Amino acid sequence: MSASIRNSEPVLTVSNMSVVLGNKEILDDVNFELHSGEFSGLIGPNGSGKTTLLRAILGFHRLAEGSILFEGSAEFARRRSIGYVPQKIQLDPDIPVRARDLVELGLDGQRLGIRLPSKERRRQVDEMLRAVNAEAFADQRIGELSGGQQQRILIAHALIRRPRLLLLDEPLANLDIRSVAEVVTLLNQLAHEQQIAILLSAHDINPLMGAMDRLVYLANGHAASGPVSEVIDGAVLSNLYGYHVDVIRVHGRILITTGPGDEYFEPGRDCATSETSNSP
Amino acid sequence: MKTLLTFIFEPGFFSSQPVLTALFVSGVAAIVSAVVGIFTVIRGQAFAGHSLADVSSAGGSASYLLGVNPLLGFLGMAILGAGGMELVGVERARGRDLATGVVFGAGLGLAALFLYLDVTTTSTSGTTIAVLFGSMFAIPSRTEFLVVIIGSATLIILIALYRPLLLSSINPEIAAVQGIRVRLVGLVQMLVLGSAVALSAISVGAILSTALLIGPAATALRLAKRPNLAIWLAALIGLGAAWLGILLAYDSADWIPGHNLPVSFLIVMLVFLTYVIASLISGRGRGIASAKIATPIRSGRS
Numbered sequence: 001m002s003a004s005i006r007n008s009e010p011v012l013t014v015s016n017m018s019v020v021l022g023n024k025e026i027l028d029d030v031n032f033e034l035h036s037g038e039f040s041g042l043i044g045p046n047g048s049g050k051t052t053l054l055r056a057i058l059g060f061h062r063l064a065e066g067s068i069l070f071e072g073s074a075e076f077a078r079r080r081s082i083g084y085v086p087q088k089i090q091l092d093p094d095i096p097v098r099a100r101d102l103v104e105l106g107l108d109g110q111r112l113g114i115r116l117p118s119k120e121r122r123r124q125v126d127e128m129l130r131a132v133n134a135e136a137f138a139d140q141r142i143g144e145l146s147g148g149q150q151q152r153i154l155i156a157h158a159l160i161r162r163p164r165l166l167l168l169d170e171p172l173a174n175l176d177i178r179s180v181a182e183v184v185t186l187l188n189q190l191a192h193e194q195q196i197a198i199l200l201s202a203h204d205i206n207p208l209m210g211a212m213d214r215l216v217y218l219a220n221g222h223a224a225s226g227p228v229s230e231v232i233d234g235a236v237l238s239n240l241y242g243y244h245v246d247v248i249r250v251h252g253r254i255l256i257t258t259g260p261g262d263e264y265f266e267p268g269r270d271c272a273t274s275e276t277s278n279s280p
Numbered sequence: 281m282k283t284l285l286t287f288i289f290e291p292g293f294f295s296s297q298p299v300l301t302a303l304f305v306s307g308v309a310a311i312v313s314a315v316v317g318i319f320t321v322i323r324g325q326a327f328a329g330h331s332l333a334d335v336s337s338a339g340g341s342a343s344y345l346l347g348v349n350p351l352l353g354f355l356g357m358a359i360l361g362a363g364g365m366e367l368v369g370v371e372r373a374r375g376r377d378l379a380t381g382v383v384f385g386a387g388l389g390l391a392a393l394f395l396y397l398d399v400t401t402t403s404t405s406g407t408t409i410a411v412l413f414g415s416m417f418a419i420p421s422r423t424e425f426l427v428v429i430i431g432s433a434t435l436i437i438l439i440a441l442y443r444p445l446l447l448s449s450i451n452p453e454i455a456a457v458q459g460i461r462v463r464l465v466g467l468v469q470m471l472v473l474g475s476a477v478a479l480s481a482i483s484v485g486a487i488l489s490t491a492l493l494i495g496p497a498a499t500a501l502r503l504a505k506r507p508n509l510a511i512w513l514a515a516l517i518g519l520g521a522a523w524l525g526i527l528l529a530y531d532s533a534d535w536i537p538g539h540n541l542p543v544s545f546l547i548v549m550l551v552f553l554t555y556v557i558a559s560l561i562s563g564r565g566r567g568i569a570s571a572k573i574a575t576p577i578r579s580g581r582s
Contacts, residue, residue, distance in 0.1 A: 058457060086453040094501050095322055095450060096510040102450065109447035110458045112440050141505055142450075157454065 009072060010035050011165050011197040012057065016066035019049075019056050025221060026052045029066070032216045032225035034199055036164065039191040040225075041208045042201040044218030050201040051087060053218065054167045057199075058084055071164065083158030083196075087169040091150060093143035099153045100125055100138045106157035124160065131194075132156045132186060148179025152186065159190070166190075168200045172207055180207045187211070290531050298417040302483075302526050302543070305419055308431040309479035310492055310518035315438055316476035317497030317518075318511050319469060322449045328365060328380045328470070330490040332477045335361035335387025337486035339478075340411040341394035344402060350411070351426050354481040358474035361387055366467050391486075414485030416526065416543040427479065434475045437468065445469060446507055483522070484544040492518055495551035499558045521550040 010033040019027040026049045034040055044050050055061050057068060059079045070079050104125050108115065115121075129138045132152040137145055142153060151171050158166055168187070172180045188211040191198045199216070202208060208215075209228070216225040217236075224236065231237075237245040293299055320329050339357025343350040361383050368379035391411075398407040406415065438445070444465050448455035452462045473493075480489030500514035525547030532541040 060456075080457075080459045082457070084454070084457040086451070086457075089451050089454075091450070092322075096318075096501055096504050096507050097446070097450060098505055101506060105443060105447045105450075106458070109443045109455065110460050111443055114439055114442050139505075154454070158457075 008036055011071060012199075013069040014057070014066070015069075017053075017056065017063055017068060018065040019052055019061050020064040021052065021061070025064070027056070027218075027223070028221040030218075030223040032223060034165065034197040034214075036197050037192055037195040038213040039188045039198045039211055040200070041205065041212045041215040042199055042218065043205045043208075043215055044201075044203065046203050048218040049221060050203075050218055051169055053223075054084070054169050054199070054201060057167060058082060081161065081163050083161070083163035083166040085151070085154045085158050085166075085168040085171055088173070089150070089154065091143040091145075093141060095141065095143050097142055098139050099134060099142055099145065099149075100129060102142050102153055103128055103156045103160055106160040128156045128160045131159070131190065133182075146179070147175050148182055151175065151179070151183050155183075155186070155190075159194075159196070164196060166196055166198045168198070170201055170203070172200075172202055172204075184208060184211045288531075289527070290534065293527070293530055296530075298419070299526065299530060301419050301424060302416040303523060304424055305427050305479075306416060306483040306522040306526060306543075306547070307519055308427050309476075309483040310496070310522040311515045312431050312434050313476045313480045313489070313492040314496040314500075314514035314518035315435065315511050316472050317493045317495075318500065318507075318514050319438075319445055319449055320473055320493060321497045321501055322446075323469065325376075325469075325473065326490075326494050327377060329473055329477060329493050331365075331380045331384035331387070332358050332361050332474055333481060333486050333489040333493075334384055334391070336474070336477055336481050336489075337411050338387050338390035338394060340481060340486055341391050341398055341407065344398045344407050344411075345394060349420055349423060349426060351423055351430070351478060351482045354478035354486065355430065355475060357387065357390075358478045358481075359471060362470035362474035363467075366470050410485070411481075412485050412487045413542065414481075414483055414488060414544040416483060416529075419482065423482065427482075430475050430479060434472050434479075437472055441465060441468060484547055488544050488548050491548040491551050492522070495548075495555055496521070499551075499555045502555075502558045502562045517551070517554055521547050521554065525550055 012034040014030055014032050017027060017030040018025065030053065042050050042053065052061060056063060057070075057079070059076045067074060070082065104121065107121065107124065126135075126138075129135050132155050134149065134152045134156060137149055142150060145153065155166075155168070155171075166187075171183060175183065184207055187198050187200060190196060191213075200208070205215075209232075212228050214225065215228055215231050216223055217231060219239065224231065224239075232247050234245060234247045237247060317329075320326060336354040336358035339353035339355070339360075340350045341353070342357075343353025346353075364383045365376070365379050368382065395408050395411065409415065410418070444455065444460045445468075447458065448460055448462045448465050455465075456462050476493060477486075477489050480492040483489075484492060496514040496518035497510075499517055500510045504510035504513050525543055528546045529541055529543040532546075533539070535541075
């Protein structure tokens with residue numbers, strides 16, 4: 001599952017990208033590529049600019065410098081076909097919309113007028129619901145679903161137009177451990193089976209350790225990217241978090257330890273604060 | 281059978297021009313308000329809706345001074361208020377609440393001035409009651425024509441924008457990613473809200489128009505699981521309450537000799553009763569209990 005197939009042109013190429021919001025430089029000289037069929041993590045502490053980076057890719061922020069090429073083109077209009085699952089969506093239980101209705105709106109929600117029932121559309125929606133294992137709760141109101149179930153529906157909503165790139169902003173936040181594992185496994189599987197490039201942002205690297213093909217990490221506005229094996233490195237991670245981090249590999253598992261005895265340790269950060277193991 | 285019918289529909293009900301006008305105007309107002317109300321409730325704009333109603337009362341009261349049809353007065357001020365609220369700031373829910381409150385206060389102040397001038401300078405003594413609480417059996421002539429125009433324009437806009445409006449009401453960000461111009465859709469929703477409020481204001485009065493806007497929609501949202509069903513159900517509840525209210529008001533002359541119960545009161549009470557009944561029916565299946573029931577259902581895969 002490591003980075004392997006690299007014979008095709010990248011789906012997304014970010015070069016020397018800088019983004020300034022207000023007077024603050026949020027991103028400075030960011031470079032990375034995303035490829036079809038790869039599941040990439042966008043890792044960084046809270047406030048490191050992950051959301052800004054994703055929104056810049058979508059075309060919501062103007063670049064101060066650099067360029068973003070999507071499918072080889074710099075055109076804004078093409079980026080309409082990028083799938084996106086935003087951060088912290090609150091779905092009210094009173095909204096009279098079933099899970100399948102939301103997925104269906106992913107197909108044609110931007111169109112004017114009302115539509116007639118269609119077997120073909122129904123088939124597409126059912127197929128998408130099956131792909132994210134959401135058939136069991138397809139007819140419930142979206143607001144009544146659990147966090148993990150809502151994430152799966154939002155993923156289906158974003159994927160039904162068959163994007164070649166899917167961006168997800170902190171989809172694992174506020175999920176229980178089991179749902180985190182389910183969503184990560186699902187995304188990994190979708191990336192490989194449907195040949196989609198997926199970029200998922202997270203402040204905690206641990207739940208993604210076994211699943212990521214590549215990772216882009218952000219700290220202090222700068223980014224570094226590469227295969228997981230290269231990036232998961234004591235010096236690199238120390239640079240990322242701003243305090244000392246050790247990476248230990250034991251029997252094919254990766255232990256990331258941050259010791260409170262370290263003079264650079266900053267208490268109160270919610271990322272990588274404990275000893276954790278993950279099988280690849 | 282015939283006697284039962286004449287018992288329900290008192291003689292003269294269907295031949296009275298004011299009654300027919302009331303049935304028509306309130307019917308259109310109830311349907312439009314209920315449909316707009318669904319989106320208003322989903323978007324959490326109930327307060328904005330009520331504020332627009334109060335702001336529109338300034339236009340309604342001014343129309344008596346200017347000698348124009350009060351519906352145009354209600355509509356003009358409601359549209360101005362809607363535009364004002366959009367302009368002052370709607371980026372965040374909190375900002376929207378404050379903007380709404382500011383516009384709302386200014387509008388009611390104007391209404392106070394115009395109502396004072398109405399009462400002191402013209403001979404129309406019942407203006408205050410008519411503007412604030414409606415005068416369904418004394419709707420000015422040629423109002424029906426305006427009602428047809430405003431009502432059908434509003435419904436056509438809603439049908440055209442149905443999907444973008446629904447999606448941006450669920451979540452503005454996923455709507456924006458799909459290429460929907462969320463700010464523009466929001467502005468149109470406010471304008472449509474303004475015209476629904478104006479139609480209701482001419483029927484049940486500016487103050488009570490909130491009942492037709494929010495009541496049927498809130499009831500339908502408790503019962504229906506799908507957006508199009510919720511819209512149909514809300515329209516049906518609104519129309520039922522409006523027509524039954526008019527019938528009861530007409531018949532009520534027999535209950536208390538010489539006095540008709542106010543139509544607006546009856547309609548609003550019927551809307552309220554429907555909501556209470558729907559809440560009792562749906563109470564077991566929804567709310568806290570269902571949130572707990574809904575979560576354990578998972579797919580077989582892990």
